[in-house]
Amino acid sequence: MLVVTLQRDKCIGCNYCEELCPQMFKMSKKDGKSVLLKSTDKKGFHTVRTTPEFHESAENAKQACPVKIISVKIV
Numbered sequence: 001m002l003v004v005t006l007q008r009d010k011c012i013g014c015n016y017c018e019e020l021c022p023q024m025f026k027m028s029k030k031d032g033k034s035v036l037l038k039s040t041d042k043k044g045f046h047t048v049r050t051t052p053e054f055h056e057s058a059e060n061a062k063q064a065c066p067v068k069i070i071s072v073k074i075v
């Protein structure tokens with residue numbers, strides 16, 4: 001199981017995550033921040049649990065994020 005978390009309030013809207021992993025991240029037209037698709041919000045930490053299909057691209061998004069607010073784990 002792939003677990004991805006986004007600390008959304010700290011997003012600076014650089015768009016890297018959507019470019020590298022569009023299957024999981026989409027920029028919001030409303031506030032310009034990244035949206036972790038199908039995630040649930042718990043105190044500002046948006047988390048999704050899914051199949052490991054997009055592990056590599058999610059990992060690339062994590063590495064590229066300039067403010068380091070994406071976490072990617074296999075559990």
Ligand code: SF4
Binds near residue numbers: 013016033067069
């Ligand atoms: S890479 Fe990080 S800062 Fe850039 S849009 Fe994605 S979550 Fe936001």
